[in-house]
Structures are given as C-alpha cells and as structure tokens.
C-alpha cells in the first residue's frame with residue numbers, strides 16, 4: 554500500500570511533524586498552497602492542490618481560530634472521490650486543550666473526507682504545548 558502525506562502548514566509545526574512521519578514511513582509530502590495565506594481569508598484561492606494518487610493518504614493541518622485552517626478546508630472540499638482509499642488525519646494546535654479548536658478541526662476534516670467516501674483510520678490531535686513528543690511518537694509508532 555502506498556502512502557502520501559498532504560499538508561497545509563503556515564508556520565512550520567505541521568510540516569515538522571509531517572517530515573518525521575515521512576521519514577518513518579517513507580512517504581512523500583506535498584503541501585497545499587494558496588495565493589495568500591492570511592488565515593482570515595474565508596475563501597482562499599488555492600495555487601497548489603496535491604493529487605490524491607495513493608492508496609493511503611495522511612491529511613494534516615493547523616487549527617486557526619478554533620477550527621480547521623481555511624486553506625485545508627477549501628482543499629478538502631475540492632477533492633475528487635476517495636472511494637477505496639484509507640485516510641489518517643492529524644492537526645497541530647497551540648492552546649492548552651484539544652477542545653480549544655483541535656476537536657472541531659478534526660471533526661470538520663472527518664466530515665469532509667467521509668463526504669468524499671474516504672475511509673478514516675487514525676485521527677490525532679497534537680497539542681504543541683502539552684505532551685507533544687509523546688503524541689507524535691504514539692502517532693508515528695502506532
């Protein structure tokens with residue numbers, strides 16, 4: 554089964570986790586990019602939209618304003634059908650608890666992936682300020 558990691562990362566945290574995962578599972582990373590990555594833009598224009606050309610896809614994003622970053626939301630909304638593919642999700646966030654945006658962002662991601670018929674496997678909420686290393690190691694190891 555081949556895997557691709559598709560992420561949006563504004564300040565590099567999500568990217569740094571994706572790089573560790575990429576090294577561990579030997580999967581490529583592709584980044585979603587927008588014309589302007591101002592998080593307040595509710596309908597960003599995407600300039601790079603990675604193809605979902607693998608059996609297993611890992612989607613990852615930061616939390617912005619208690620929800621999924623708009624750039625990742627737009628990207629997931631525009632995906633083609635994911636039938637037959639399995640999907641892992643992770644988000645990174647900074648506020649002390651996952652209920653301060655992390656859970657909401659993951660719920661949004663799950664809903665969008667399920668709408669495209671993707672089968673969700675593993676879902677991880679990475680809190681940048683608490684137990685980060687353990688969460689990342691558990692995700693990569695498990």
Ligand SMILES: Cc1cc2nc3c(=O)[nH]c(=O)nc-3n(C[C@H](O)[C@H](O)[C@H](O)COP(=O)(O)O)c2cc1C
Nearest residue numbers: 562563564565566567615616618619646647648654
């Ligand atoms: C505009 C903005 C809004 C944010 N809103 C939240 C939030 O609501 N909850 C939270 O836990 N972290 C929030 N954060 C922190 C980021 O989610 C966190 O630093 C994340 O790891 C950044 O990932 P990145 O470096 O891949 O962009 C916010 C950061 C920015 C820049």
